[in-house]
Structures are given as structure tokens and as C-alpha cells.
Amino acid sequence: MARVVLSAFPMIDPETYREVLDEAVDEPVEIEVAELGSTENLIEAAGGADAVVTDINTPVTAEALDALGLRVVVRSAVGVDNIDVEAAAAKGVTVTRVPDYCTDEVATHSVSLLLSCLRSLKRYDDDVTDGGWNWEAGRPIRRVSASTVGFVSFGPIAQRAAEQLSGFGADLVAYDPFVEADEMAEFGVEKAAFDELFDRADHVGVYAPLTDATRGMVDADALDRLDEDSVVVNVSRGPVVDADALLDALEAGAIKGAGLDVLAEEPPEDDPLVGRDDTVVTPHAAWYSEEARDDLNRSGAADVAAVLNGEIPEGRVDPEADWL
Template structure:
């Protein structure tokens, strides 16, 4: 009998896993749910398990992978930044992710954050709620069609965002060392270097996965290249943007605002980026729709089933992939 241990995380649905695994796996499968609060709690919960399905917060470290006897780790998300993929490979453990389950949702959320900041919706709402009725509280606002929007990374989510933004007639540029210029051009996007993107863009959306190379890549130098009417949106991972540098830029009125679905620490504790008039912060919710949640769980369960059946799962992460 195989054992699958799921993180007690609201994104992960035990009933869907039980349903899919019962239908797809020949041998009996036990599905358990546990709190993954630390490496030790993860090890305690998953000792003897064949598979774990982890959340966005719990690190699956080399120590855990060395001490457990897993066959597969499912990361219920697009990224795998909290899983030691190299250590998993060393231990013969397959790592999977669900790369496409929320492409449309995150792209739409990123555009929503951009427009909310550009159109000063938060400031207007607060002012009206306080009894005001003054259009000037949101100044300055510029036409979206007159702007250049930069996309940091150009994977499926950024590509979908580019399709959505194309309707606003803005100029689109993108930085991604792993995507060719011809592919970007198919979306009406010009490939540029990282520094050039920040030099040219009026507004920037960050979509990059969190890796050693991308941690803190949007730093003070990058933000200094933007203008005082610029908006920065981050729907990737909090640490991709240097939080201190962003705070300094906002405090100095060097940029207009920021739309953030991710923060350096989640949930935040006294984060100075939260509750400002010039930021719109959502609780890592860009992924969410009922449709996306169902797809996330069914795809993750299908990957577990594939590994238990001796097959290669659709969401397998190549430990030698350039983007890791």
C-alpha cells in the first residue's frame, strides 16, 4: 500500500486526491493530511510515505529528502523555490509542479493590479469613503496607450498578460534570457536587456521564478531607472524584488506605486509595504479561481498516480533545467 501525505493547506484538497488516486492507481493508496510547519514536522509526518504534496511555505530541504524515503514530491504551485530539486535528484525523488493551472488567473490579476495603481483606484476609494468627492486626489494619471510596459520574464503567465495588455495599445518590452526574440515578437513584444527594460518602461510587471539568479534582481539600480509616475507590479515571488529598495523608492516618491500579490514574508508581520496609499497588496491570491484550484489538485494527483504507476508525470521538473 502506498502512502501520500498532503500538507494541511487550503489550496490542497484531500478529497480530490483520494478520488483521482483511487481511480488511477492499481494498488491501494492511503491519503493523509498533516501540518508541515518545519523540516522536523515534515519529516515526522512523511516518514514511511511514498509521496508528499507540499505548499508554498514549507521548505523541502536536503535534510528532509535524505532522511525520508520518498518517490515523489508534488509542489502545488507553478514554482519550486522551496524544494531542493538537486537534493531530490540525488535521492532518486521525482519533483513535480503544476505550471499551467493558473496562467489566466495570474495574468489577469497582474493586469488588474497595474490598472488599479495606474488609475489610483485605492486612493479614490479611500477618499470617497472618507466623505470626499475630488478627482484630483488620484493625480497624476496618464493614458495606458501612451505608455511602455516592461515584463520581467516571459513565460506562459507573462505571455498571457501580454495578450491581455495588447488591447490597451501600449508598447510592450520584455526581458528573459531563455526566450528568443522571435517568440516574443509573436506576442507583439520586443526583447530587450534587463537594464534597457527599466530604462524604457513606464511600468513593470515581474513574473520571474525565484532562483539564485533572480533573488533581489529588481534592486535599487533597476528601480532608479524608472520614473516618478511608474508602477511596479509583482506576481512572481516576493524576494525577486528587493523590498528595502522598493520601500525607499516609494518613500522618496521616485515611483508612483506598487501592486503586490507577493511579499518577502507571508503572511506579513508589520511589513511597511502594507497599508500605504501608494501600494495595493493582495494575499498571494493571484492564482485563485475555483477552476484553477480544481485543476491544481487534479493535476497534482495525476502526477502522484503516474509516479506510483512507474510512469513519467506530466509536471516533472528537470533538475538540469536552465531556469532552476
């Protein structure tokens, strides 16, 4: 009998896993749900398991992989920054992810954050809530069609966001060393070097995965290249943006605002970026729709089934991939 341990994280739906695995796996499958959240909890809960379906808050370290005899680790999301992929490969453990379950949702959320900040919706709502009715509460606001929007990384989510933004008439530029200029041009986007993007863009959306190369890449120098009407949106991972540098830029009035679905620490404890009238913060919810959650769980379960059946899963992560 195969044993599968699911994180008790709310994104993960045990009933969907049971449905898919009962139908697709050639042997009986035992499914357990456990509170993970730490390497220690993972080792304790998943001893003897064939598969673990993990969440963003559980580090799947070399230590854990050495202690467990896993066949597959499923990251129930797009990113795998909490999993030691190289250590997994060395142990013969397959790592999978679900790269496209929420492409439309995250793209739409990123555009929503951008427009909310550009149109000063939070300031207007606060003013009306406090009894005001003042169009000047949101000043200054600039016309979207007169702006340039930059994309830090230009994978499927940023590409979808570019399609959505194309109707607003803004100029679009992107930095991504792994995407060629002609592919960007198909989305009406011009390829730019990293510093060039921040020099040219009025507003910047961050879509990069968290790796050693991207950690803190949007730093004080990059933010200094923006102007006082600029908005920074981050829907990737909190640490891709230097939080101290972003706070300094906001405090100094060097940029207009920030739309953040991710933070350096989640959930936040006394994060000074939360509660400001120039920031809109959402609880790492850009991925969410009912349809996306169903896709996430069915795809993850299908990957578990594939490995248990001796097949190559669709979401397998190549340990030698350039973006890791």
C-alpha cells in the same frame, strides 16, 4: 499499500486526491493530511510515505529528503523554490509541479494590479470612504496607451498578460534570456536587455521564478531607472524584488506605486509595504479561481498516480533545467 501525505494548506483538496488516486493507482492508497510548514514537521509527518504534496511554506530540504524514503514530492503550485531539486534528484526522488493551472488567473491579476495602481483606485476609494468626492485625489494619472509596459521574464503567464494588455495600445518590452526575440514578437513584444527594459519601461511587471540568479534582481539600480509615474507589479515571488529598495523608491516619490501579490514574508508581520496609499497588496491570491484550484489538485494527483504506477509524471521538474 502506498502512503501519500498532503499538506493541510487550503489550496490542497484531499477529496480530489482521493477521487483521482482511487481511480488511477494500481495499488491501495492511504491518504493523510498533516500540518507541515517546517522541515521538522515534514520529517515527522511523512516518515514512511511514498509521496508528499507540499505547500509554499514547507522547505523540502536535503535533510528532509535524506530522512524520508519518498518517491515523489509534488509542489502544489508553479514554483519549486522551496524544494532542493538537486538533492531530490541525487536521492532518486521525482519532483513535480503544476506549471499551467493558473496562467490566465495570474495574468489577469497582474493586469488588474497594474490598472488599479495606474488609475489610483485605492486613493479614490479611500477618499470616497472618508466622505470626499474629489477627482484630484488620484493625481497624477497618465494615459495607458501612451506608456510602455515591461515584463521581467516572459513565460506563459507574462505572455498571457501581454495578450490582455495588447488592447490598451501600450508598447510592450520584455527581458528573458531564455525566450528568443521572434517568439516575443508573436505577442507584439520587443526583446530588451535587463537595464534597457528599466530605462524604457514606464511600468514593470515581475513574473520571474525565484532562483539564486533572480533573488533581488529588481534592485535599487533597476528602480532608479524608472520615473515618478511608474508602477511596479510583482506576481512572482517576493524576494525577486528588493523590498527595501522598493520601499525607498515609494517613500522618495521616485515611482508612483506598486501592486504586490507576493511579499518577502508571507503572511506579513509589520511589513511597511502594507497599508500605504500607493500600494495595492493582495494575499498571494493571483492563482485563485475555483477552476484553477480544481485543475491544481487534479494535476497534482495525476502526477502522484503516475509515479506510483511507475510512469513519468507530466509535471516532472528537470533538475538540470536552465531556469532553476
